[in-house]
Amino acid sequence: MQAAANKFQEYMGTEPTVIHPEYKPVEGGASMKALAWFGPKDVRMVTAPIPDITEPDDVILQVTGTTICGSDIHLYHGEIMALQKGDILGHEFMGKVFKIGPNVKNLKPGQRVVSSFQIACGKCTYCRENLSSFCDRTNNSSLQNYMHGQRDAGFFGYSHFTGGFPGGQAEYVRVPIGNVNLLPIPDSVPDEKAIYLSDVLPTTYHTVVDTGVKLGDVVGIWWGLGPIGQCAARWALLKGASRVIGIDRIPSRLHFAESKSGIETIDFSQYSDVTKRIYELCPKGTFHEPKTITHKIQKTLMLETDVPETINEMIVSVRKTGRCGIIAAYAGYANAVNVGALMEKGVRLIGNGQAPVLKYWEEILNEYIIPGKFDPTFMITHRVPIDDLAKLYPAFDNRVDGVEKVFIETQFSSAPSSGCPPTSRVDDWISI
Secondary structure, three states: OHHHHHHHHHHOOOOOOOOOOOOEEOOOOOEEEEEEEEEOOEEEEEEEEOEEOOOOOOEEEEEEEEOOOOOHHHHHOOOOOOOOOOEEOOOOEEEEEEEEOOOOOOOOOOOEEEEOOEEOOOOOHHHHOOOHHHOOOOOOOHHHHHHHOOOOOEEEOOOHHHOOEOOOOEOEEEEOOHHHHEEEOOOOOOHHHHHHHHOHHHHHHHHHHHHOOOOOOEEEEOOOOOHHHHHHHHHHHHOOOOEEEEEEOOHHHHHHHHHOOOOEEEEOOOOOOHHHHHHHHOOOOOOOOOOOHHHHHHHHOOOOOOOOHHHHHHHHHOOOOOEEEEOOOOOOOOOOOOHHHHHHOOOEEEEOOOOOHHHHHHHHHHHHHOOOOOOHHHHEEEEEEHHHHHHHHHHHHOOHHHOOEEEEEOOOOOOOOOOOOOEOOHHHHOOO
8 A cells, every 4th residue: 555655656746856956156257158038028148157066967068059949939928937037048959068977977078968958867757667758856846736736857948837947048058967868979960960859859759659640640730830840740751641731821831841841731821710621631630829819818818828729620620539649838728628529529639748858869869860861950040159049039939031940059069060051140131
């Protein structure tokens, strides 16, 4: 009986947090450039202390590449709970090992590594099952524990709802439990191909695998067709999908999806009834911003934190006994979900959760990137220096000049690799 009770406590996330987000500044007062949040649409380049080894499993990285992820825009708009002024953003990054704690035996200074966007302890129930995103011991958020009943792993640069760990949109970053959360990268793989093992590639691979895409399936990808949607489409095709239908309204994304990713598309600005159009294309059926004024008002008044419209379109559009996977930055509550269609059609509505990066990144690196089966550089549209990060956020938010994925370089970065965009300045290609 006691053993069962202990097992229950493990799954309920009652294990104590084993690491802390606060870091010790390096001796001598040396500083670095970093991007920090100060309010909705108010991000600034700041001078911050360089982190030092704080706990014995820490690794300090010199960042050689970072980026803005689409989910960072929720932070930029102040939509994510528990942000604090001065928080350093950025959860998708890689670098060179600068310093290692005394417990770190598998890494050495100068080694190139990519960091998981989540922080895993490597020892709890979930980590032992290779489900790093569900780690019980690296996020001390009492708010998340209250809202979700349990806590996910700590994340870099994504508010105190995910632990408050300073992020990687900086020249240096402290990686707790670095022997678990850093993947060595061979010299044959340039930074532009490796950096997205931090988030985008495992995230999109996970949603395809976890939702159960198999040979012959018809797959729908709901708004939108940015880097996440385009990668998910390519993974679905690699897993044997017979058709992939992508839904968006941005002309450049729709064109790219058709011409480069080889999928069918629906422009929902031209088809107000997306479900009807899905059934026209596929008679058996197959990004969570509010579309209607009703849900815009409810979200503005915080009567709901997320909206059901995309979920409802998926449930109604999918075939009977079909599967709907949800992967995004959903955080709270949505009103008016079509539970009736969910039940009556026998739909499997799958919360994919945050992708367990550590489960997939070696497989993706060794079986897809190195052999050339998946080249993630297709999504890189620009490369800019870290000094331009504050200007880049509004450009990324407004999708100006075709901005999608941007490789952000630091003083430690190598030159652009062959076939990738050269360095440019935001002021050279857009007026903000």
